[in-house]
Amino acid sequence: MKTPPDADEPRWLTEDEQRSWQAYVQANMLLEDHLDRQLQRDAGMPHVYYGLLVKLSWAPRHRMRMTELAEAAKITRSRLSHAVARMEKDGWVRREDCPDDKRGQNAVLTDKGLKVLQDTAPGHVTAVRTAIFDRLTPEQVEQFGAVCQIIADGLQPAGADLPWLR
Amino acid sequence: MKTPPDADEPRWLTEDEQRSWQAYVQANMLLEDHLDRQLQRDAGMPHVYYGLLVKLSWAPRHRMRMTELAEAAKITRSRLSHAVARMEKDGWVRREDCPDDKRGQNAVLTDKGLKVLQDTAPGHVTAVRTAIFDRLTPEQVEQFGAVCQIIADGLQPAGADLPWLR
DNA sequence: ACTGTATGCTTGAGACTTCAAGCATCTTGG
DNA sequence: CCAAGATGCTTGAAGTCTCAAGCATACAGT
Numbered sequence: 047m048k049t050p051p052d053a054d055e056p057r058w059l060t061e062d063e064q065r066s067w068q069a070y071v072q073a074n075m076l077l078e079d080h081l082d083r084q085l086q087r088d089a090g091m092p093h094v095y096y097g098l099l100v101k102l103s104w105a106p107r108h109r110m111r112m113t114e115l116a117e118a119a120k121i122t123r124s125r126l127s128h129a130v131a132r133m134e135k136d137g138w139v140r141r142e143d144c145p146d147d148k149r150g151q152n153a154v155l156t157d158k159g160l161k162v163l164q165d166t167a168p169g170h171v172t173a174v175r176t177a178i179f180d181r182l183t184p185e186q187v188e189q190f191g192a193v194c195q196i197i198a199d200g201l202q203p204a205g206a207d208l209p210w211l212r
Numbered sequence: 213m214k215t216p217p218d219a220d221e222p223r224w225l226t227e228d229e230q231r232s233w234q235a236y237v238q239a240n241m242l243l244e245d246h247l248d249r250q251l252q253r254d255a256g257m258p259h260v261y262y263g264l265l266v267k268l269s270w271a272p273r274h275r276m277r278m279t280e281l282a283e284a285a286k287i288t289r290s291r292l293s294h295a296v297a298r299m300e301k302d303g304w305v306r307r308e309d310c311p312d313d314k315r316g317q318n319a320v321l322t323d324k325g326l327k328v329l330q331d332t333a334p335g336h337v338t339a340v341r342t343a344i345f346d347r348l349t350p351e352q353v354e355q356f357g358a359v360c361q362i363i364a365d366g367l368q369p370a371g372a373d374l375p376w377l378r
Numbered sequence: 379a380c381t382g383t384a385t386g387c388t389t390g391a392g393a394c395t396t397c398a399a400g401c402a403t404c405t406t407g408g
Numbered sequence: 409c410c411a412a413g414a415t416g417c418t419t420g421a422a423g424t425c426t427c428a429a430g431c432a433t434a435c436a437g438t
Contacts, residue, residue, distance in 0.1 A: 186359050
């Protein structure tokens with residue numbers, strides 16, 4: 047007799063899935079480590095902090111609400127609070143009361159922060175490029191991006207920030 | 213006149229590369245967070261620790277040299293030392309002197325550790341599956357794995373553990 | 379055998395993250 | 409207007425990770 051489907055038993059990963067999963071976990075560890083080390087050495091900040099400065103530099107008037115920034119960077123508010131506190135000490139970012147909402151805070155990129163970012167960016171993109179994009183064909187870049195987008199979309203409820211659509 | 217190639221200026225990312233990179237960073241943040249939370253809630257351990265237990269469970273006699281385990285998991289020896297110390301407190305892992313090399317230590321998976329792993333595995337694979345593999349076609353699984361493997365290979369010098377081949 | 383160096387692993391301090399709790403302000407429904 | 413709940417953000421403590429330094433053992437050359 048065949049083993050009947052068991053509701054308690056999950057569907058394990060196939061061999062292909064296992065292989066892909068292990069490859070991802072490894073790539074991830076090595077990559078995070080590599081980039082963190084590079085940025086820590088050259089700029090004295092972890093990779094996440096660099097990402098925050100980038101988001102701010104993209105924002106109009108170089109400022110964003112804390113919650114907005116946290117959501118954009120996919121980190122918790124708490125983590126952001128600590129991060130901003132740290133970067134405020136370095137003078138890279140400044141906090142500013144929000145005029146509309148007395149509870150709110152804006153994180154503002156300072157001139158010094160912008161300069162750090164500009165000085166750091168070339169080394170960082172080079173690291174990213176040599177670690178990843180110089181090794182991939184354009185098709186692979188596209189495939190990789192598509193898969194990552196699917197994963198990301200799956201993990202943030204559609205319209206999590208648009209509750210009126212749900 | 214056209215801007216001449218500038219040696220100091222790095223090759224920035226193309227738009228496609230940017231998009232893929234951002235997608236990756238986001239997917240990564242969300243995924244790490246998701247899995248860490250799931251494992252922390254259901255088993256009281258972060259994702260990395262789970263990976264260590266898995267590697268040990270795969271090893272002959274459920275034991276590995278510390279350095280070997282660290283390399284397999286792509287983490288530093290230091291990080292592993294701390295991790296094992298923590299899991300030793302929980303009774304999931306035991307340290308054992310290495311007979312051949314008096315400097316060496318073996319990390320050994322205990323019965324309790326194995327049980328924790330067995331109890332935790334179903335929930336974990338389900339989380340991985342629903343977050344990733346249930347959303348991808350077989351081709352995408354293969355493509356994703358291939359790209360990750362390329363990245364991983366690029367970051368660990370070929371034959372880093374086989375110095376006589378270099 | 380002996381010195382110098384490499385290897386295996388650990389340690390402590392400081393940096394970062396998480397988690398739960400907290401304060402202040404805003405908003406909604408009487 | 410007011411109470412009750414929602415939202416925005418911060419805080420402190422505990423857990424984890426990094427980095428540099430350290431100890432002990434192994435190995436290589438003389």
